[in-house]
Amino acid sequence: MISGALKAIEKDFELSERDLRKIIKGFHSEMRAGLSGRPSSLRMIPTYVDRPTGNERGEQIAIDLGGTNFRILGLTLKGRGRISNYYVMRFTLHKRDITSTGKRLFGFLARSLKKFISTNKIHTCKKINLGFTFSFPVKQSGIANGKLTAWTKSFSASGVEGNDVVALLNAALKKEHIYNIRVAALINDTVGTLASRSYSDKDCYIGVIVGTGTNACYVEKVNNIKSIRRSGKNTGDMIVNIEWGNYNKLKVTRYDAKLDKESNNPGAQMLEKMVSGKYLGEICRIVILDLVEKGALLGGIIPKKFKQCGYLAGEFVSQVLADKTQYLSGIRRLMCDAGVRDQSLNDRKTIRKICGIISLRAACITAAAMTAVITKIDPKIKNRHTIAIDGSVYEKLPEFANNVNAELRKLAGQSSTRIRLSLTKDGSGRGAAILAAVPAG
Numbered sequence: 186m187i188s189g190a191l192k193a194i195e196k197d198f199e200l201s202e203r204d205l206r207k208i209i210k211g212f213h214s215e216m217r218a219g220l221s222g223r224p225s226s227l228r229m230i231p232t233y234v235d236r237p238t239g240n241e242r243g244e245q246i247a248i249d250l251g252g253t254n255f256r257i258l259g260l261t262l263k264g265r266g267r268i269s270n271y272y273v274m275r276f277t278l279h280k281r282d283i284t285s286t287g288k289r290l291f292g293f294l295a296r297s298l299k300k301f302i303s304t305n306k307i308h309t310c311k312k313i314n315l316g317f318t319f320s321f322p323v324k325q326s327g328i329a330n331g332k333l334t335a336w337t338k339s340f341s342a343s344g345v346e347g348n349d350v351v352a353l354l355n356a357a358l359k360k361e362h363i364y365n366i367r368v369a370a371l372i373n374d375t376v377g378t379l380a381s382r383s384y385s386d387k388d389c390y391i392g393v394i395v396g397t398g399t400n401a402c403y404v405e406k407v408n409n410i411k412s413i414r415r416s417g418k419n420t421g422d423m424i425v426n427i428e429w430g431n432y433n434k435l436k437v438t439r440y441d442a443k444l445d446k447e448s449n450n451p452g453a454q455m456l457e458k459m460v461s462g463k464y465l466g467e468i469c470r471i472v473i474l475d476l477v478e479k480g481a482l483l484g485g486i487i488p489k490k491f492k493q494c495g496y497l498a499g500e501f502v503s504q505v506l507a508d509k510t511q512y513l514s515g516i517r518r519l520m521c522d523a524g525v526r527d528q529s530l531n532d533r534k535t536i537r538k539i540c541g542i543i544s545l546r547a548a549c550i551t552a553a554a555m556t557a558v559i560t561k562i563d564p565k566i567k568n569r570h571t572i573a574i575d576g577s578v579y580e581k582l583p584e585f586a587n588n589v590n591a592e593l594r595k596l597a598g599q600s601s602t603r604i605r606l607s608l609t610k611d612g613s614g615r616g617a618a619i620l621a622a623v624p625a626g
């Protein structure tokens with residue numbers, strides 16, 4: 186019984202090479218549509234910035250907001266790709282900071298910056314350019330402005346969607362009497378990751394995040410971006426924020442459909458809901474519940490806590506997959522914590538298998554999406570490509586990085602030797618600080 190039910194689930198989540206090639210093709214067509222202003226699930230947002238040259242210099246500060254933990258950092262750019270004097274402070278936002286009002290959220294950011302300034306004894310009379318990493322979809326018309334299109338992840342503060350987040354932050358800084366620091370660059374975390382790696386690696390044209398959310402950016406010819414072409418600038422390169430989490434031409438299982446229906450943004454961010462850390466635990470919970478209801482797991486007794494939406498976090502999947510003990514004692518502990526005392530080794534094996542299936546699918550989709558972006562830049566993969574990547578799923582989910590690499594090898598064949606995934610830790614903030622030093626073009 187159990188193996189039959191599990192096999193069916195495995196089949197539901199399986200993506201064949203053909204399915205993955207379909208994703209690559211779908212990505213290409215949605216990328217082209219997005220770039221030329223036609224309806225597309227890929228927003229293809231122009232960022233009004235190119236990769237840094239590596240020669241930028243000076244003291245810089247950046248605020249990096251993308252989740253409930255945000256960072257403020259300072260560094261000195263020394264030219265020739267060198268960075269020194271890197272210091273960082275971490276802050277935690279509470280649920281009410283991200284779900285009540287924009288005023289509260291930006292007020293918190295400004296007060297945190299004030300703390301950062303006094304702790305690190307930063308001059309308050311010298312003019313300082315601030316890089317602002319804001320890891321949500323924004324519509325930009327310049328490097329230092331951007332209107333939030335729609336909140337993602339668990340953010341919902343009112344008065345921000347449709348408004349310029351740079352203006353909101355600058356106003357909050359003024360309110361805190363910070364007059365010498367102004368936002369010079371608004372960037373996405375993927376853009377920061379790309380900028381941070383490419384400051385010293387000239388083969389890097391792609392930045393990827395697979396963490397709480399997922400997304401990528403890459404360097405495109407300005408001539409291929411319709412909204413920019415119209416403004417008269419049609420030479421050179423520009424980083425484009427793909428917002429790939431919203432890609433929606435994917436095979437959807439009934440588990441994904443349930444998760445989507447119960448989410449706070451139904452119909453949106455479908456790829457993100459299959460790949461990112463915010464959702465992996467929830468897919469797992471829905472699948473486990475289904476098997477228990479079918480009487481195929483935990484003796485058919487539904488653990489009370491498992492009935493709660495969002496009860497299982499992404500870390501659950503990581504911890505389950507990290508358990509290499511003979512009797513899966515780590516999983517036993519996790520299940521006991523969830524109030525499940527009555528469990529067999531077979532139950533634990535099944536839970537492990539479910540987590541493996543869900544995580545493998547996430548890696549396959551990530552590899553297909555990466556291949557699509559590489560081949561958009563370089564169809565025959567003739568050149569070397571470094572993909573700057575960061576995020577808790579990529580860094581911490583056991584086997585995820587290996588699975589992505591293995592799938593890339595399948596999809597790119599021989600050429601995959603020219604593709605290198607490079608973990609770029611904290612690149613999102615560092616990249617913002619670097620880009621704040623790039624003169625506006």
Ligand code: BGC
Nearest residue numbers: 320321322337394398399400
């Ligand atoms: C956001 C992106 C961001 C990604 C990774 C997504 O939810 O829409 O802008 O880059 O998360 O943080």
